[in-house]
Amino acid sequence: MLNPQWLKSFAMLADVGSFTQSADRLGITQAGVSQHIRHLEQQLGPLILRSKRPLELTPAGRALLEYCQQVDRAQRHLALRLSDGDSTCGEVSLISPGSIGLRLYPLLLSLQQQHPDLLIRHRFAPDSEVIDAVLHNRYEMGLVTQKPDDKRLVAEQFAEEPLELVVPATATVSSWQDLEALGYIDHPDGQAMATRLLSRRFPGNPGVRNLPQRGFSNQIGLILEPVARGLGFTVIPKYARLAFARPQQIKVVCNEVLLVDTLWMIHRAEWPLSTRAQRALTWLQQQL
Structure with a gap:
């Protein structure tokens, strides 16, 4: 592992382009800066062209400067993660x-x-x-x-979230046959959610697996897209419905008995x- 003080001297030298100014800003001697650069070059090869004014970095020097910047970002990120005195940082x-x-x-x-x-x-x-x-x-x-x-x-306990039966805005749903006519838009949790909600809304129904399936999406933000286009209905949590960008194209079929999940x-x-x-x-x- 490279010595952090050596890296600090190199990064300062690359920034100001002068051994004297680097030493002044770091609060050490010019000989100290030169020694740090020499140690690095013994491990990594030539890092600067000393004949140039201002100093010019070699390809190895540019790679090391990028490494120094990465180390600095990582240190600042660590400080942010560990700081707990300020609730806004x-x-x-x-x-x-x-x-x-x-x-x-x-x-x-x-x-x-x-x-x-x-x-x-x-x-x-x-x-x-x-x-x-x-x-x-x-x-x-x-x-x-x-x-x-x-x-x-x-x-x-953090919040409560009802499950909702969501249909196209123009649809009328009062019976299981209406759902069959629409068809079902499924999603990864859809079968379980629909079974729980529809068993209360339509007791004794044949089951969601017997409904015509009109589509499937595993992206929570896209499940309501086919519903809005009139291609079927679905059962999703309330917050997913609230996040949909075109609420005027869908509607919730109200249920007398709410089915509410607790979020922990x-x-x-x-x-x-x-x-x-x-x-x-x-x-x-x-x-x-």
Whole structure:
């Protein structure tokens, strides 16, 4: 590993182009700067053309300067991740299912606009991946639809999200036959969601698997696209429907008995959430 002080001297020299000025800015002697550069060149080969004024970097020197810049960015990124004294500075990392994620990510970006020193990192994932990512510290916070029983995790109720039967804006649905005429737009969680909701809306129905399937999408933001075009109906969580860009082209078939899922916020039990994560959670709950 290259000595950090040597790299600091080289980066300063590449910036100002003078051994004397580099030494003055670093608070060391000119001989010290020369010695640092000499040590680097013993390992990496010629880095600067000393006959040029101002100094000119060799190809190896340009590669080393790029490495110095990468090291500097990494150090600043590490400082952001470790800093916890300021709730408006540092990384906020959240992993969640797609539906609630569609709602939360724009809200987190609004928070970042207010506090540009925040760094928002968000990922869509199913429950199993969310739990694994939080347990292995890849994300500080996660949202799941089923409360985990792992003692390494703290799970707190975060929000409630109804499932909705969504049809084209021009459709009229009052019977199972109306659904058969429309056809079903499926998605990865669609069979389970539709079975749960439609069993309440149409008791004794033949089952969603017996409906004509008109399409499938594994992208949460695109599931309602064929519905809006009149190609079928689907069952999705409310926040996915709210995020759709053309709400006038779809409508929700109201159900007398709501089917509501609880969303659980999880994090590691061994240590508290960072102050910036707590601030982000408070912001999200206020907006929701």
